[in-house]
Amino acid sequence: MNRAVPPIIKDAVDFNVVLPLCEKHVLANGVEVYALNIGTEELIMINWVFFAGNWFENKKAVASACNYLLKNGTTAKTAFEINEHFEYYGSYLNRSCYSETSEIVLHCLNKHINELLPVVAEIISDSVFREEELDIHIQNSQQRLKVSLQKCEFVAGRLIDAQLFGQDHPYGTYNNLEDYAALTREDLLDFYKENYQHGKCVLFVAGKLPHDLIAGFDEHFGKLTLRNHRSGTHTINHTLQRAAEKKTQVLNDPLGVQSAIRIARNFPNRHHPDFQKVMVLNNVFGGFFGSRLMGNIREDKGYTYGIYSYLLNHVQESGWMISTEAGRDVCEATIAEIYKEMKQLCEEEIDEEELLMTRNFMIGTILGDLDGPFQVAARWKNLILNDLDENYFYHGIQTIKTVSAKELMELANKYLRTEEFYQLVVV
Amino acid sequence: MKVIIHEDHSTPMAVVNVMYDVGSKDEDPQKTGFAHLFEHLMFSGSQHVSDFETPLQMAGGENNAYTSNDVTNYYIQLPAENIETAFWLESDRMLSLAFSEKGLDVQRKVVSEEFKEHYINKPYGDVWFKMREMAYQSHPYRWMTIGRDLSHIENAKLDDVKHFFSKHYKPVNAILVVAGNVKKEDVVPLINNWFGDIPSGEKYIRPGMEEPKQLSARRMEVKAKVPLDALYKCWHMDNRLDHGYYVADLITEVLGGGGSSRLYQALVKEKQLFSNIECFHFGSVDKGLLTIEGKLVKGVKMEDAEKAIEDELTRLKQDGISEKELTKIKNKTESAIAFEDMSVMARANSLAFYELLGDASLFNDDREKYFSVTAEDILRYSKTIFDVNNSNTLCYYSEN
Numbered sequence: 050m051n052r053a054v055p056p057i058i059k060d061a062v063d064f065n066v067v068l069p070l071c072e073k074h075v076l077a078n079g080v081e082v083y084a085l086n087i088g089t090e091e092l093i094m095i096n097w098v099f100f101a102g103n104w105f106e107n108k109k110a111v112a113s114a115c116n117y118l119l120k121n122g123t124t125a126k127t128a129f130e131i132n133e134h135f136e137y138y139g140s141y142l143n144r145s146c147y148s149e150t151s152e153i154v155l156h157c158l159n160k161h162i163n164e165l166l167p168v169v170a171e172i173i174s175d176s177v178f179r180e181e182e183l184d185i186h187i188q189n190s191q192q193r194l195k196v197s198l199q200k201c202e203f204v205a206g207r208l209i210d211a212q213l214f215g216q217d218h219p220y221g222t223y224n225n226l227e228d229y230a231a232l233t234r235e236d237l238l239d240f241y242k243e244n245y246q247h248g249k250c251v252l253f254v255a256g257k258l259p260h261d262l263i264a265g266f267d268e269h270f271g272k273l274t275l276r277n278h279r280s281g282t283h284t285i286n287h288t289l290q291r292a293a294e295k296k297t298q299v300l301n302d303p304l305g306v307q308s309a310i311r312i313a314r315n316f317p318n319r320h321h322p323d324f325q326k327v328m329v330l331n332n333v334f335g336g337f338f339g340s341r342l343m344g345n346i347r348e349d350k351g352y353t354y355g356i357y358s359y360l361l362n363h364v365q366e367s368g369w370m371i372s373t374e375a376g377r378d379v380c381e382a383t384i385a386e387i388y389k390e391m392k393q394l395c396e397e398e399i400d401e402e403e404l405l406m407t408r409n410f411m412i413g414t415i416l417g418d419l420d421g422p423f424q425v426a427a428r429w430k431n432l433i434l435n436d437l438d439e440n441y442f443y444h445g446i447q448t449i450k451t452v453s454a455k456e457l458m459e460l461a462n463k464y465l466r467t468e469e470f471y472q473l474v475v476v
Numbered sequence: 477m478k479v480i481i482h483e484d485h486s487t488p489m490a491v492v493n494v495m496y497d498v499g500s501k502d503e504d505p506q507k508t509g510f511a512h513l514f515e516h517l518m519f520s521g522s523q524h525v526s527d528f529e530t531p532l533q534m535a536g537g538e539n540n541a542y543t544s545n546d547v548t549n550y551y552i553q554l555p556a557e558n559i560e561t562a563f564w565l566e567s568d569r570m571l572s573l574a575f576s577e578k579g580l581d582v583q584r585k586v587v588s589e590e591f592k593e594h595y596i597n598k599p600y601g602d603v604w605f606k607m608r609e610m611a612y613q614s615h616p617y618r619w620m621t622i623g624r625d626l627s628h629i630e631n632a633k634l635d636d637v638k639h640f641f642s643k644h645y646k647p648v649n650a651i652l653v654v655a656g657n658v659k660k661e662d663v664v665p666l667i668n669n670w671f672g673d674i675p676s677g678e679k680y681i682r683p684g685m686e687e688p689k690q691l692s693a694r695r696m697e698v699k700a701k702v703p704l705d706a707l708y709k710c711w712h713m714d715n716r717l718d719h720g721y722y723v724a725d726l727i728t729e730v731l732g733g734g735g736s737s738r739l740y741q742a743l744v745k746e747k748q749l750f751s752n753i754e755c756f757h758f759g760s761v762d763k764g765l766l767t768i769e770g771k772l773v774k775g776v777k778m779e780d781a782e783k784a785i786e787d788e789l790t791r792l793k794q795d796g797i798s799e800k801e802l803t804k805i806k807n808k809t810e811s812a813i814a815f816e817d818m819s820v821m822a823r824a825n826s827l828a829f830y831e832l833l834g835d836a837s838l839f840n841d842d843r844e845k846y847f848s849v850t851a852e853d854i855l856r857y858s859k860t861i862f863d864v865n866n867s868n869t870l871c872y873y874s875e876n
Contacts, residue, residue: 413536
C-alpha cells in the first residue's frame with residue numbers, strides 16, 4: 050500500500066442523482082398539499098406555508114409579530130395551554146417569517162398526530178392576539194434588538210440589505226425600536242384575517258405518512274376559509290431603491306477587535322438563465338471550505354475564522370454576497386484579497402482539476418442533502434415556492450456536471466465587476 | 477483502536493467518525509486552548525497528504541470536527557462508494573502530521589480570530605470564562621475549550637504540537653465508527669489495510685481530577701458595556717454515567733424546556749421579570765453545571781429577579797412535579813431522541829461517544845435510563861442540587 054497514492058474514486062458527477070417524487074393533493078377548499086411518503090421512522094414533519102411575509106405588510110414589524118404570536122392564544126386557549134399541548138405530546142411547533150412567506154412547522158411522532166392537527170387548525174382560524182401578549186412581545190423584541198445592535202455582524206447584515214434593495218423594500222427593510230412600539234392589536238388582527246384566515250396556504254408534509262393523513266387534513270384544514278391563491282386586488286409591487294453610495298464604513302463598537310465586512314451586488318432570480326451556472330462559479334469563489342476565498346483568506350493568510358460568498362434566497366430578486374468577520378488590523382488587506390480573487394476569476398479560466406473538484410463536491414452535497422424525507426421536502430418547497438419544478442432541479446444537476454471553464458470566466462466578467470458591488474465595513 | 481460498524485442501507489451515504497479521547501480538560505493550565513488549536517492543525521496536512529480537503533471534496537465528501545472539554549471528534553460524510561478515501565485521509569493523519577511552521581502560524585491566527593469573533597466582540601462574551609473559574613476551583617473544566625487567554629494560543633510552539641500529538645493522537649486513544657451504506661465484510665479489510673499498521677501507542681491515563689465538593693455559595697458581580705442586566709446561576713450536578721445526570725437533564729426540561737416550562741411561564745410571561753430565561757446543562761462527562769440564565773427586563777432589580785428564581789426552585793423542592801409534567805418531559809425526551817437518531821451522522825457520533833464512556837450499547841440503554849426516572853427522584857434530586865451552598869451566581873450589570 051502506497052499512502053502517497055489516493056484510493057481510486059468514483060467521480061460524484063457520475064452518480065445518478067434522483068429527486069424522490071412528490072405527490073400532490075388538493076383539499077376541498079382548493080388548498081394544495083405536497084406529500085413525500087419516504088420515511089423509514091414513525092416521524093412526520095408538516096409545514097403550513099402562508100403568503101404572509103413582510104412583503105404584504107402595510108406597517109413595519111406587523112408580519113413578524115403576527116407570525117410570532119400565532120402560538121400565543123386562541124379564543125379557547127391561552128399561550129400556556131397551547132404550548133403545553135404541543136410539548137405534552139413531545140412535538141415541536143415552530144413558526145418563522147420571511148420576506149414573501151411565513152410558516153408554521155410541526156415535527157412529531159406519528160402516534161400523536163391526531164391530537165395535534167385540531168390545535169394547529171385552531172391557531173390558523175381563531176388566534177386572538179391578546180393585548181398583554183402583544184405588550185410582552187414588544188418589550189422583549191426591543192430588548193433583544195438592543196443586544197443585537199451591539200454586534201457588528203448584525204448591524205452589517207441590516208445595512209447591506211438596505212443598500213441593495215432600499216429601506217422601503219421588503220428585502221431591505223429592518224425594524225427599529227419605535228417600529229415595535231407602534232404595533233397595535235388591530236394591526237395584527239387585520240393582517241391575520243387577510244393573510245392567514247383568508248390567506249393563501251400551501252402544505253408540505255414528509256415522513257412515513259399514515260394512510261389517513263390526507264383525509265385528516267381535509268377534515269381539519271379543508272373546511273377552513275383558506276385559499277389556493279392570493280386575492281387579485283392585493284398584488285403588491287415594491288420598487289427597488291439602490292443606494293447611490295457604493296462604499297460605506299460605519300463605526301458601531303469603538304472597542305471592537307473585529308470588523309464585519311459585507312461586499313454585495315444585486316443579482317437576478319432563479320429564473321434567469323445565468324443563475325444555476327453562477328451557483329457553480331460562486332462555489333469556486335467562496336461557496337464552501339475548499340473555495341478560493343476560504344483557501345486564500347483563512348487557510349493561507351489567517352485573517353478570519355471564516356469567509357463565504359452566496360446568492361441570497363429571495364423569490365423576486367437575488368443578490369450576490371460576500372461575508373466575513375476579520376481582525377481590525379487586517380480588514381483592508383482582507384478586502385483587497387477579495388477583489389483580487391474576483392479579478393483572477395475574470396482573467397484566468399478555472400483549471401479542470403479545480404472545476405472537477407467543485408463539481409464533485411456540489412453533487413456529493415446534493416446526494417447528502419437528499420438523504421432523509423425532511424431534506425427532500427425542503428428541496429420541493431423551494432422549487433414550488435419559486436414557481437419551478439423537478440426539471441429545474443435536473444437542469445441544475447446537468448449544469449454542475451457540464452458548465453465549462455470558459456462559460457464561467459465569461460460569467461465572472463459579466464457579474465464580478467467591482468464597480469457594481471457595494472462595500473460595507475462595520476467596526 | 478476500537479472500531480464500530482453501523483449498517484444502514486436506507487441511505488446512499490457513508491459516515492466515518494473518529495473520536496479521540498482528549499479534550500480541553502487534558503491541557504496544561506498554562507497552555508489552554510490547545511486541544512482545539514490542535515483540531516485545526518489536523519487539517520493542515522499529514523505525512524503523505526499535503527492537502528486534506530481537496531481529495532475529500534474530489535470524492536464528493538464533506539467533513540468537520542469539534543472539540544469539547546471532554547473529547548475531540550472528526551467526521552466525514554461522503555458517497556458510500558468512495559469510503560476508502562475517508563480511510564486514507566483519517567489513517568494518514570493518525571499516523572503522522574506534517575507539522576509545518578506555516579500551518580501552525582496560520583491556524584494560530586485563525587483561532588485567534590475565532591476567539592475574537594465569539595468571545596471578545598460579543599456582548600456578554602466573557603461570562604463563561606468567569607463562571608467556570610468561579611464554579612471550578614481545581615477541575616480543568618475551569619477553562620473554556622477556546623482557551624483561558626488569547627496569549628496561550630498566540631504562544632503555542634511547534635514542539636508543543638508534536639508533544640500533544642504523540643501523547644493523545646494514537647489508535648489506542650481513538651474510536652472509529654463507520655456508518656451508513658456499508659457492509660461489515662467489505663469495510664473491515666479496508667480498515668485493517670489503512671489503520672492496521674499504525675503503532676497503537678500508549679494509552680493516556682488521565683490523572684484524577686475530581687472537583688472538591690463546594691461548601692458555600694459563591695457570587696460575583698461584573699459591570700460591562702451591555703444594554704441589559706443579566707443573571708447566571710450554576711449548580712454542580714452528577715457526571716454523565718450517574719443516575720443523577722438523567723434526573724438533572726429532566727429537571728432542566730421542567731424548568732426551561734419550551735414555552736410551557738416553569739421558569740418561562742412564571743418569570744417571562746406572568747411576572748415579566750426576564751425578557752428571556754433558559755435552563756440547561758453542558759452534557760459533560762465529569763460533574764457538569766446545571767445552569768439558569770436570563771436577561772432582565774429593563775428596570776427590574778437584580779434582587780427581585782433572583783428571588784423569583786429562588787421561589788420557583790423552592791416550589792420544585794417542596795412540591796416536586798405533577799404526573800402530567802412527568803409524562804410531558806418523558807414524551808419530549810422520547811421524541812428528541814427519535815428526531816436526533818434520524819441522521820446517520822448523529823448516530824455515528826453518539827455511538828463513538830457512548831463507546832468512549834465505556835460501552836456503545838449505552839446508545840440503546842439511554843432511553844430506558846430516562847424512562848426510569850420517577851417524580852420522587854426529581855423531588856429528591858432538586859433538594860440536593862439546589863442547595864445554596866452548591867450555587868454559583870454571576871450578576872452581570874449594564875454600565876450603559
